[in-house]
Amino acid sequence: MGKIFSRPEALSDNHTHYCPGCTHGIAHRLIAEVIDELGIRGRTVGVAPVGCAVMAYNYFSCDFQEAAHGRAPAMATGIKRVRPDLMVFTYQGDGDLASIGMGEIIHAANRGEKFTTIFINNAIYGMTGGQMAPTTMPGQRATTAPTGRNVEETGMPIRMCELLSTLATPGYIARQALLRPKYVNKAKKAILQAFEYQMANKCFSFVELINTCPTNWGMTPLNALKWAEDNLIPYYPLGEFKKPE
Amino acid sequence: MAKVLMKGNEAIGEAAIRAGCLNYFAYPITPQSEVAEYLVKRMPEVNGVFLQGESEVAVGYMIFGAAACGERVMTTSSSPGVSLMSEAISYIAGARCPAVFVNIVRGGPGLGGILPSQGDYFQATKGGGHGDYHLLVMAPDGVQEAVEMTMMAFPLAEKYRGPVMILGDGLIGQMMEPVEFPDNLYVPPTNKDDWATNGMDRRGSTKKNIVKSLYLDPKVLNQNNLTLKAQYDQMKREEIRFEAYNTDGDYQALIVSYGTMSRVCKTAIDNMKAQGLEIGMIRPKTLFPFPEKAIHDAAAKESCKKVVSIEMSMGQMIEDVERSLKGKREVTWFGQCGGDIYTPEEVAEHVMSLIAS
Numbered sequence: 180m181g182k183i184f185s186r187p188e189a190l191s192d193n194h195t196h197y198c199p200g201c202t203h204g205i206a207h208r209l210i211a212e213v214i215d216e217l218g219i220r221g222r223t224v225g226v227a228p229v230g231c232a233v234m235a236y237n238y239f240s241c242d243f244q245e246a247a248h249g250r251a252p253a254m255a256t257g258i259k260r261v262r263p264d265l266m267v268f269t270y271q272g273d274g275d276l277a278s279i280g281m282g283e284i285i286h287a288a289n290r291g292e293k294f295t296t297i298f299i300n301n302a303i304y305g306m307t308g309g310q311m312a313p314t315t316m317p318g319q320r321a322t323t324a325p326t327g328r329n330v331e332e333t334g335m336p337i338r339m340c341e342l343l344s345t346l347a348t349p350g351y352i353a354r355q356a357l358l359r360p361k362y363v364n365k366a367k368k369a370i371l372q373a374f375e376y377q378m379a380n381k382c383f384s385f386v387e388l389i390n391t392c393p394t395n396w397g398m399t400p401l402n403a404l405k406w407a408e409d410n411l412i413p414y415y416p417l418g419e420f421k422k423p424e
Numbered sequence: 425m426a427k428v429l430m431k432g433n434e435a436i437g438e439a440a441i442r443a444g445c446l447n448y449f450a451y452p453i454t455p456q457s458e459v460a461e462y463l464v465k466r467m468p469e470v471n472g473v474f475l476q477g478e479s480e481v482a483v484g485y486m487i488f489g490a491a492a493c494g495e496r497v498m499t500t501s502s503s504p505g506v507s508l509m510s511e512a513i514s515y516i517a518g519a520r521c522p523a524v525f526v527n528i529v530r531g532g533p534g535l536g537g538i539l540p541s542q543g544d545y546f547q548a549t550k551g552g553g554h555g556d557y558h559l560l561v562m563a564p565d566g567v568q569e570a571v572e573m574t575m576m577a578f579p580l581a582e583k584y585r586g587p588v589m590i591l592g593d594g595l596i597g598q599m600m601e602p603v604e605f606p607d608n609l610y611v612p613p614t615n616k617d618d619w620a621t622n623g624m625d626r627r628g629s630t631k632k633n634i635v636k637s638l639y640l641d642p643k644v645l646n647q648n649n650l651t652l653k654a655q656y657d658q659m660k661r662e663e664i665r666f667e668a669y670n671t672d673g674d675y676q677a678l679i680v681s682y683g684t685m686s687r688v689c690k691t692a693i694d695n696m697k698a699q700g701l702e703i704g705m706i707r708p709k710t711l712f713p714f715p716e717k718a719i720h721d722a723a724a725k726e727s728c729k730k731v732v733s734i735e736m737s738m739g740q741m742i743e744d745v746e747r748s749l750k751g752k753r754e755v756t757w758f759g760q761c762g763g764d765i766y767t768p769e770e771v772a773e774h775v776m777s778l779i780a781s
Contacts, residue, residue, distance in 0.1 A: 261447045
């Protein structure tokens with residue numbers, strides 16, 4: 180009997196440092212599968228964020244750059260402008276992209292830069308230890324919001340897909356989740372679609388993935404999946420928000 | 425090639441192209457926006473890349489991303505903009521990527537003014553961003569030298585795998601002078617396949633390249649910093665450039681001055697010579713590495729009674745001059761940096777009063 184399941188070539192065989200139950204690993208795998216299926220590993224450059232995925236360069240087996248906090252879209256712009264033949268993706272968390280990197284992502288999207296952004300939204304700062312993120316839910320506890328996010332002081336969570344979809348520049352904007360197999364399959368399709376638009380030099384492409392962070396949420400992995408489905412999905416609806424003509 | 429009359433900012437843009445840099449990212453800021461206005465027209469003629477970024481912060485990282493692919497890349501800015509780019513410059517230095525930054529310095533601190541200044545000396549030579557790094561810093565004294573230093577900057581950035589800065593000022597950026605673009609300063613790019621993220625297919629390799637500045641293991645981080653230090657030490661051995669002016673015979677005082685200010689000092693020295701007063705000058709062309717020995721030796725001449733650092737800053741370069749003199753000579757400061765530039769007469773008057781004191 181032949182081998183029916185194996186590690187994608189675009190993933191390295193390094194062990195990840197991610198916590199048990201974290202869904203980063205699923206996101207990595209989906210991207211790697213897409214890179215393999217499109218046969219582009221030899222001309223792909225990833226840009227790692229600051230945050231839990233800062234060492235993503237260890238887990239993929241393609242060229243990688245490591246950005247400063249929030250600046251990955253500017254680096255990807257630099258790469259793609261000087262080497263349009265390369266396939267470029269950024270991998271960014273919610274603190275990185277929606278807080279300190281808000282300027283860079285908006286302008287890259289608005290210029291219609293032909294790269295792909297994978298946006299990992301787990302509603303909290305992971306690596307720095309559970310501080311409040313722009314996507315933290317009202318009332319959700321964080322180390323810098325110990326009694327829960329007070330929206331009177333900090334405003335409401337930012338919905339990045341909806342925000343980016345307001346731009347008049349054509350783009351592919353989608354949100355999926357990594358909470359159940361049915362969502363994971365849709366997430367894979369969205370990532371593939373995003374890379375295909377890039378390959379066709381069509382538009383900027385952006386896929387938000389609702390992730391969990393059991394460690395900083397203080398939950399078991401299973402409870403984290405359930406909490407995300409009950410609390411994040413209603414506020415961050417899944418689907419395609421924008422497609423190019 | 426025949427000389428052409430060009431504005432400094434435009435000449436810097438043209439020099440980058442002649443040096444084989446076909447990638448330019450920038451954000452507008454006075455007094456250097458003409459570089460962008462020149463290159464937006466010129467880059468398409470050579471199939472080059474021009475992009476106006478949304479901020480100097482972003483531009484710094486566009487430079488990083490492009491440089492990490494192994495491509496020659498440049499940005500130009502002015503003081504407040506360079507402050508914003510300093511974060512990226514630190515990352516670029518830590519990740520060891522070649523890139524060229526031009527600072528057409530204006531007065532500061534803060535928004536300061538838009539007239540010429542040398543107030544960014546510390547920022548350029550002592551850091552600017554965080555961490556242990558240096559830039560190789562060259563300071564032109566006019567448009568011709570700005571062209572030559574811009575052309576030299578790209579191979580130097582590649583030799584040391586790090587950022588190089590051209591430290592001009594608003595006068596050099598704005599004034600027009602006849603210039604030529606020496607073909608012999610063009611040096612073909614080095615092969616960067618051993619480190620650049622230029623795609624495995626491009627370099628025919630199955631090994632991925634990673635460009636990063638994160639080293640969580642203290643021993644590995646220390647080693648990266650030692651590698652950088654070794655490069656800066658090599659710069660000190662191989663890249664010090666300076667001009668000695670009127671130092672062959674005896675002189676009663678030594679001026680240390682660079683850039684625009686040194687042009688004025690030369691005229692002052694010529695005028696004083698005509699009146700029978702000999703004054704020498706060391707003009708650093710590289711501010712890092714600094715021509716310490718040249719200054720030390722010139723100040724040691726028996727006839728030399730005074731040493732003065734003449735700067736368009738409030739006593740910045742003087743610290744390096746003091747360091748060069750190793751306590752054997754005193755050095756005094758003469759300068760202003762609101763945007764006005766001393767006349768040759770004002771310089772001569774100061775130097776003569778110094779000698780008389």
